[in-house]
Amino acid sequence: MTPHTSPPSGTAIIVGRWQIFHKGHETLLRTALSMAQQVIVVIGSAYRSRNPQNPFTWQERQSMIVSTLSEYDRTRVQFLPVRDYYDDTRWNAAVREGVKQLTAGAPANGITLVGFKKDHTSYYLDNFHPWTWKEVTQDIEIDATALRNVFFEGADPDARLEVMRPYISAPVLAYLQAWARLGVYAERVNEHAAVTVYRKRWAAPFHLTADAIVQANGHVLLVRRGGDIGHGLWALPGGFVDPGERMYTAALRELHEETGLKPLASTMQTAFKCSVVFDHPGRSPRGRIITHACHFDLGNINLPEVKGADDAQEARWIPLKDLASLENQRFDDHAAVLDHFFGLYR
Numbered sequence: 383m384t385p386h387t388s389p390p391s392g393t394a395i396i397v398g399r400w401q402i403f404h405k406g407h408e409t410l411l412r413t414a415l416s417m418a419q420q421v422i423v424v425i426g427s428a429y430r431s432r433n434p435q436n437p438f439t440w441q442e443r444q445s446m447i448v449s450t451l452s453e454y455d456r457t458r459v460q461f462l463p464v465r466d467y468y469d470d471t472r473w474n475a476a477v478r479e480g481v482k483q484l485t486a487g488a489p490a491n492g493i494t495l496v497g498f499k500k501d502h503t504s505y506y507l508d509n510f511h512p513w514t515w516k517e518v519t520q521d522i523e524i525d526a527t528a529l530r531n532v533f534f535e536g537a538d539p540d541a542r543l544e545v546m547r548p549y550i551s552a553p554v555l556a557y558l559q560a561w562a563r564l565g566v567y568a569e570r571v572n573e574h575a576a577v578t579v580y581r582k583r584w585a586a587p588f589h590l591t592a593d594a595i596v597q598a599n600g601h602v603l604l605v606r607r608g609g610d611i612g613h614g615l616w617a618l619p620g621g622f623v624d625p626g627e628r629m630y631t632a633a634l635r636e637l638h639e640e641t642g643l644k645p646l647a648s649t650m651q652t653a654f655k656c657s658v659v660f661d662h663p664g665r666s667p668r669g670r671i672i673t674h675a676c677h678f679d680l681g682n683i684n685l686p687e688v689k690g691a692d693d694a695q696e697a698r699w700i701p702l703k704d705l706a707s708l709e710n711q712r713f714d715d716h717a718a719v720l721d722h723f724f725g726l727y728r
Contacts (some may be wrong), residue, residue, distance in 0.1 A: 593620030
């Protein structure tokens, strides 16, 4: 788009995770640019830690998208990063509020949502009434998941990029080529391989886990993960439920195994507040993992000594006031789990 072919007024919006930004995504962006003077690109899964499904930060994805734009179009495109809430109502409200701020409260009937419905995961596009809906047909059969698999598998990064060339524009390809020289790329390759092995080994339709949210004196107990999956990320103490084991019992067992913390059973029964099920299908790249999170509040006591053990390299009491700032260092959806109990992202 150039200044000689100015589009009509109004705002067009495209929504996605853009992991990786490919030519199908570009079709959406070009359509939006042709329809409205202002274009807002909503970047989903914006603040979470890197994993095989979300290898790029939202800033890196923004850079990829910007690289495909002319100097003129860059002045027309704005970006709206939105975190995962695993709650459609909250997520929809966050998008609407962000758009309202970027459009200075312009009437909703001047907003057009541009997209294509690839499968059941696109249901969220139906939840933005009264925005106008513009459906776009894909010119090329393309899948971001398949592109990520190519990018993070095999021995030669340059060969992988050559395979991806028909599906990705030259500026994005150049960006990925440079990004593949960074240490973070090697980390993603290792984690991608570990998750692939994991999913083959644990191939059941779903698995059950139990997590412990232990609160004491303005702190929450977290562990720093070892291993290849989520290495170094902060997580809730927890793990898989053994056959014949209750969720509550599993949460206490994992708490002891990973942190060394084992108060009296009566102490934990008194401290127990509630348990909540977290079952979003996309909460973990390892597969369909459903967890019961058990919340315990030990009150204003001196913080017990803890030590990382089992598959946790460290255990630490984290001040509640610091939890929100650690969002991009959390494993899986644990930032959203903690948000549920402590209201971190209101």
